[in-house]
Amino acid sequence: MYSLAELADRFGLEFTGEAGKTLTGIAALAEAGPGDVAFLANRKYLSQLASTRAGAVILHPDLVSRCPVACLVTEAPYVAFARISHLFDRSPRFLPARHPSAVVSPDADVHPGASLGPNVVVEAGAVLAAGVVLGAGVYVGHDSRLGAGTRVGPNAVIYHDVHVGECCVIHAQAVLGADGFGFAQGPGGWEKVCQLGGVRVGDRVEIGACTTVDRGTLGHTVIADGAIIDNQVQVGHNCSIGKNTAIAGCAGLAGSTTIGANCTLAGGVGVVGHVEICDNVHVTGMTMVTKSITRPGSYSSGTPMTSTRQWKRNAVRFSQLDAIQRRLAALESPGKQPDKG
Amino acid sequence: MYSLAELADRFGLEFTGEAGKTLTGIAALAEAGPGDVAFLANRKYLSQLASTRAGAVILHPDLVSRCPVACLVTEAPYVAFARISHLFDRSPRFLPARHPSAVVSPDADVHPGASLGPNVVVEAGAVLAAGVVLGAGVYVGHDSRLGAGTRVGPNAVIYHDVHVGECCVIHAQAVLGADGFGFAQGPGGWEKVCQLGGVRVGDRVEIGACTTVDRGTLGHTVIADGAIIDNQVQVGHNCSIGKNTAIAGCAGLAGSTTIGANCTLAGGVGVVGHVEICDNVHVTGMTMVTKSITRPGSYSSGTPMTSTRQWKRNAVRFSQLDAIQRRLAALESPGKQPDKG
Amino acid sequence: MYSLAELADRFGLEFTGEAGKTLTGIAALAEAGPGDVAFLANRKYLSQLASTRAGAVILHPDLVSRCPVACLVTEAPYVAFARISHLFDRSPRFLPARHPSAVVSPDADVHPGASLGPNVVVEAGAVLAAGVVLGAGVYVGHDSRLGAGTRVGPNAVIYHDVHVGECCVIHAQAVLGADGFGFAQGPGGWEKVCQLGGVRVGDRVEIGACTTVDRGTLGHTVIADGAIIDNQVQVGHNCSIGKNTAIAGCAGLAGSTTIGANCTLAGGVGVVGHVEICDNVHVTGMTMVTKSITRPGSYSSGTPMTSTRQWKRNAVRFSQLDAIQRRLAALESPGKQPDKG
Secondary structure (H helix, E strand, O other): OEEHHHHHHHHOOEEEOOOOOEEOEEOOOOOOOOOEEEEOOOHHHHHHOOOOOOOEEEEOHHHHHHOOOEEEEOOOHHHHHHHHHHHHOOOOOOOOOEOOOOEEOOOOEEOOOOEEOOOOEEOOOOEEOOOOEEOOOOEEOOOOEEOOOOEEOOOOEEOOOEEEOOOOEEOOOOEEEEOOOOEEEEOOEEEEOOOOOOEEEOOOOEEOOOOEEEOOOOOOEEEOOOOEEOOOOEEOOOOEEOOOOEEOOOOEEOOOOEEOOOOEEOOOOEEOOOOEEOOOEEEOOOOEEOOOEOOOEEEEOOOOOEEHHHHHHHHHHHHOHHHHHHHHHHHHOOOOOOOOO | OEEHHHHHHHHOOEEEOOOOOEEOEEOOOOOOOOOEEEEOOOHHHHHHOOOOOOOEEEEOHHHHHHOOOEEEEOOOHHHHHHHHHHHHOOOOOOOOEEOOOOEEOOOOEEOOOOEEOOOOEEOOOOEEOOOOEEOOOOEEOOOOEEOOOOEEOOOOEEOOOEEEOOOOEEOOOOEEEEOOOOEEEEOOEEEEOOOOOOEEEOOOOEEOOOOEEEOOOOOOEEEOOOOEEOOOOEEOOOOEEOOOOEEOOOOEEOOOOEEOOOOEEOOOOEEOOOOEEOOOEEEOOOOEEOOOEOOOEEEEOOOOOEEHHHHHHHHHHHHOHHHHHHHHHHHHOOOOOOOOO | OEEHHHHHHHHOOEEEOOOOOEEOEEOOOOOOOOOEEEEOOOHHHHHHOOOOOOOEEEEOHHHHHHOOOEEEEOOOHHHHHHHHHHHHOOOOOOOOOEOOOOEEOOOOEEOOOOEEOOOOEEOOOOEEOOOOEEOOOOEEOOOOEEOOOOEEOOOOEEOOOEEEOOOOEEOOOOEEOOOOOOEEEEOOEEEEOOOOOOEEEOOOOEEOOOOEEOOOOOOOEEEOOOOEEOOOOEEOOOOEEOOOOEEOOOOEEOOOOEEOOOOEEOOOOEEOOOOEEOOOEEEOOOOEEOOOEOOOEEEEOOOOOEEHHHHHHHHHHHHOHHHHHHHHHHHHOOOOOOOOO
16 A cells, blocks of 8 residues: 555656555556556556546656646656556565475585475576476476576476576476487488576566477577566577567567567567667568668568468469569560560 | 267257167268268268268268268258267366365365375466366466366466356467567667456467467457367457357457457458458458458458469469559550559 | 697597697677687677687688687588587586485386476376486376486376387477367357377477477377477467477467478577478568468568567558559559549
């Protein structure tokens, strides 16, 4: 329970309205009641402001005059919302303790301030710092390290020689350090290349549920500080992901791909192996990145959705595109022999 | 072991052939032997009918005259096959019991008719109804609820505050209730938005292996009764999936997407965030849904597969499409200044 | 620790340089030090050769004259690298033993030379051959079989009636034998078809982390000897994958798809159900395979990445492609009535 003035003070916000107004929860603008803080960060929802029943709304200074209730005012309302959201977090806390069913090697170095859930397995040489939380069934392999405050969701698997920094969040079923997909085409079929490198993850990295980050073949696969990765993402061996880069769900990076800092890859993006993407690149959803990107900016591929009936016609024409352009060229230069293409 | 007449009677079918014929199994039309029931639902396989060695074939009335063996006759042969298939299910049954290795909070409410496999973890406040089956290693978080008859495959993870209805099937490694991908771009990098909502799943929902359904940011992520979701699907925070909607493998829904009832999304479809798809929409495989769909029907995007050699030419032309259309416009109106586009 | 001559002898290579030179590790050409073996398989990295500090480089006979250090010479340097990499594998070994927390049915047949990690569960009727390694938390269902030397990563799930051959590697969180996505559209919604088949995997198959291989509806889902499958791949019910076929990350195969031998599917490829791909087919990344492929060769779909600005224009034109071609046809035959198309 917080007063309006207390929230403003704690998060460096201006406010309008009664300083002592009590706020006990946080909710969406349309659903919020008189005890709730709400927020307006996307002007798409501006129409909901006039009728909101929220106790207070976090919003931009421009919008104060339109708000029928108390305001928490900031140039960056979504950031303020993010920060305030933590006050109302009721998710379960895990106390520093080792569940009796945890199987911890005597040769592991586990800080007494770490929390190990039921059926956790920690192998020899592993190092877990203070405040580490391992959910039920988590596996931490030989010589792997988790920094202070890093939390790992149930049943996630950290293979051997994987170092994760401080204050990271790794969700359920994520896999760090499975073998990269490295095979040589031998005379009798595929021959496995041993995957001898590890994984190195910086601080404040988030890795989503069912996301896989392969170990390096020789050197390491690297994820820099502050990178955030959604669910169902595949990060191939020896990839390098830059600082504060965000990768949305279902994206896939083939091996030895380098992505710079402050990039955003939208959902379903695929990046071919052995290319480089420079800093400050945005790639829109489901784009197929088949070559390096050397200039900041936004990149896309794909075709727009239409009715299937219309799509079928256009898709047939796509298959004839090269011919279409040659026909066009022939019309433009009637005398010329058509290019064999 | 069933007689032909018994099957017909139990499932409301007509039959031709000897009423007392014994049927002991179920098999595909081409592989079935004299003790097997087979079915013909897709006319693509009609050529296999004449030579079938099945004991009886489930088929449409139109095809009875072409069938060399006994028939189980119905307008909806695939539905009859689905129902009869359950008679021949030999998959393992799990008795109501709690494996001694299960770790169950004394503050959880577990019905004695639930079956808890080895290494299951059930946290405080969780409620498991009669007939719930938790495979080995399943995790059920604080205050989560599973309705009567719901089965969960090995190592699946149900985070806290996830409610699942009755008679659902959740396959191995599925994750319900991991954090949504919510971050604000702060001055020093991404700042996490606490994901305070839960997940609400209706009755008779199926959720595939390695599928992830994120919890809501403020309100809940919702999956309505009878929806079926295949493997490797990503459902973002605050999505809402309508009744009886089917989503095939590898599809991905970004956050706050609403999908109506009776929709089908084929494999690999991607849906951008904050859009709405109305009821009765079909989206073909790998389509990129970038805007709301307000009318029932079938929708598509993408380009058809060709040889790589031909594709390369057409793909180059795609990059020139805007120029091609301007060249065309210039030919159509020779006097006019070309549009700057 | 190996001498140069010893490596050459063991792997059937020629060598140049001092026979007794000691090699203690393996590293990339650019990072290798005097004790390391390096390799040059991709001429893209040829520029790194002149300045390498490696102890010896595995390379093609053509390049020996350009190499400043000792050489291990072969027509197939990447294969030699793959083989030599195993000498330097320092990944943890798991001794034949059964961790006391493993839950093994008395009706399972577990070879004493198998290694069962903590919290492993092995159900009745399962058969584990010599040298099988089950990582922590692995589940092996009723009547499933793992051949000699097959290793399974932590928390992977092998459902019932799944047979895996010898010397396979299955990575963490993989799921073999979850139900196929089979439902009939009944009058009151989807009706589940029991998935009565199993999964049959040959020898020397690799299956990546978070990859799912569904069981068959009636017959089995089949993966032939030597096939390699990367992470996050979905293999639908009753698929058949041929010998030595490679499938890269995030690919998805719908049900009843047949893929021949020696095929390669690049990352993110999607294959519709009930089609056949013949032997020796290569499909480039993110291609949508919507029909059978009956001739060996390389196949593609999709559009090339450009700046989003340029893409938007071209994408609009794609939606007008059919109209564009009709306009073109009208220009080509000015007298003719335009095709209603």
